[in-house]
Amino acid sequence: MDKTRRQALAAMGVATGAATVFGPLAMNAFATAGTDNKQPAVPSTLPWPWKKLDPMEAGKRAFRLYHEKGG
Numbered sequence: 314m315d316k317t318r319r320q321a322l323a324a325m326g327v328a329t330g331a332a333t334v335f336g337p338l339a340m341n342a343f344a345t346a347g348t349d350n351k352q353p354a355v356p357s358t359l360p361w362p363w364k365k366l367d368p369m370e371a372g373k374r375a376f377r378l379y380h381e382k383g384g
Contacts, residue, residue, distance in 0.1 A: 378384075
Protein backbone atom coordinates (compact mmCIF):
# COMPACT_ATOMS: atom_id res chain seq x y z
CA MET A 314 0.00 0.00 0.00
CA ASP A 315 1.58 3.26 -1.12
CA LYS A 316 1.23 6.30 1.08
CA THR A 317 1.17 9.73 -0.39
CA ARG A 318 2.96 12.72 1.01
CA ARG A 319 -0.41 14.22 1.96
CA GLN A 320 -1.33 11.12 3.99
CA ALA A 321 2.06 11.14 5.73
CA LEU A 322 1.69 14.81 6.65
CA ALA A 323 -1.84 14.17 7.94
CA ALA A 324 -0.58 11.29 10.11
CA MET A 325 2.20 13.50 11.50
CA GLY A 326 -0.37 16.18 12.28
CA VAL A 327 -2.52 13.71 14.17
CA ALA A 328 0.48 12.43 16.11
CA THR A 329 1.56 15.98 16.98
CA GLY A 330 -1.94 16.86 18.11
CA ALA A 331 -2.17 13.76 20.27
CA ALA A 332 1.22 14.50 21.84
CA THR A 333 0.12 18.08 22.51
CA VAL A 334 -3.09 16.98 24.21
CA PHE A 335 -2.00 13.83 26.03
CA GLY A 336 1.68 14.61 26.66
CA PRO A 337 1.17 16.92 29.64
CA LEU A 338 -1.33 14.49 31.14
CA ALA A 339 1.16 11.64 30.92
CA MET A 340 3.99 13.76 32.31
CA ASN A 341 1.81 14.79 35.25
CA ALA A 342 0.93 11.15 35.94
CA PHE A 343 4.61 10.16 35.95
CA ALA A 344 5.60 13.13 38.08
CA THR A 345 3.06 12.39 40.80
CA ALA A 346 3.56 8.60 40.84
CA GLY A 347 5.42 7.53 43.95
CA THR A 348 4.91 10.75 45.92
CA ASP A 349 2.80 9.18 48.65
CA ASN A 350 4.76 10.74 51.51
CA LYS A 351 3.57 14.04 52.89
CA GLN A 352 7.04 15.22 54.02
CA PRO A 353 8.68 17.92 51.90
CA ALA A 354 12.04 17.02 50.43
CA VAL A 355 14.94 18.40 52.46
CA PRO A 356 18.07 19.26 50.48
CA SER A 357 21.19 17.57 51.74
CA THR A 358 24.24 19.52 52.78
CA LEU A 359 27.61 18.88 51.25
CA PRO A 360 29.67 16.50 53.39
CA TRP A 361 33.04 17.87 52.35
CA PRO A 362 34.71 21.17 53.24
CA TRP A 363 35.92 23.72 50.71
CA LYS A 364 39.52 23.31 49.59
CA LYS A 365 41.66 25.62 47.50
CA LEU A 366 42.72 24.00 44.21
CA ASP A 367 45.92 24.51 42.28
CA PRO A 368 44.80 25.48 38.75
CA MET A 369 47.87 23.97 37.07
CA GLU A 370 47.48 20.63 38.85
CA ALA A 371 43.76 20.53 38.03
CA GLY A 372 44.53 21.24 34.38
CA LYS A 373 47.16 18.50 34.23
CA ARG A 374 44.79 15.96 35.78
CA ALA A 375 41.95 16.95 33.46
CA PHE A 376 44.20 16.65 30.40
CA ARG A 377 45.52 13.26 31.50
CA LEU A 378 42.09 11.85 32.38
CA TYR A 379 40.58 13.13 29.14
CA HIS A 380 43.04 11.09 27.11
CA GLU A 381 42.99 8.05 29.43
CA LYS A 382 39.20 7.74 29.27
CA GLY A 383 39.08 8.09 25.49
CA GLY A 384 37.72 11.65 25.49
